[in-house]
Amino acid sequence: MKTPVFAFGTRSAQRTFAVVLLALAISVIGGGVAAAIVGGFRINLTPSEPLGLWRIAALDRPAARGDLVFICPPQTVAMVQARERGYLRSGTCPGGVAPLIKTVVAVAGQHVEIGAGVMIDGRPIASSDLIAQDGKGRPMKPFPGGIVPDESVFLHSPLRGSYDSRYFGPLPASGILGLAQPVLTYAP
Incomplete structure (x- = not known):
């Protein structure tokens, strides 16, 4: 049995992957910031x-x-x-x-x-x-x-x-x- 290979050869697939990856990163960072604010933490600049x-x-x-x-x-x-x-x-x-x-x-x-x-x-x-x-x-x-x-x-x-x-x-x-x-x- 062959192992599936994920190829992002087309520009459309690469763009979709990049958008999904960016959205995931934003949600992780945003969730961390929201948790910090809800938890009572603030950054003073x-x-x-x-x-x-x-x-x-x-x-x-x-x-x-x-x-x-x-x-x-x-x-x-x-x-x-x-x-x-x-x-x-x-x-x-x-x-x-x-x-x-x-x-x-x-x-x-x-x-x-x-x-x-x-x-x-x-x-x-x-x-x-x-x-x-x-x-x-x-x-x-x-x-x-x-x-x-x-x-x-x-x-x-x-x-x-x-x-x-x-x-x-x-x-x-x-x-x-x-x-x-x-x-x-x-x-x-």
């Missing part, structure tokens, strides 16, 4: 925190000062403009943006003052100086300051020029997806 693989860990209590969190920003005018300017990456949050990774520096009831930098309840926040314009020369309007509203958080990233609450103000705590935990990261 922004300079706000170290580059690499991060995990969203459950947060079973209210957010507190010092928590490093993943948060989906609300669809506000400031966030739409941020998306248009390229400050926010594409992702799975409402509005098609990626979750932000930021540190909670103030919670509801705390007083935020914005000057050359940020002060919370009269205490300066390290590495919080403001920039007057972005990398393309467009003006950056700072948040005017005030009391953090109920069920909201004020967020910070120590990177100079990071787009955080210095510019967009407090965000609803309901947007917090969980704590941000590095899994495999690289900080240059």
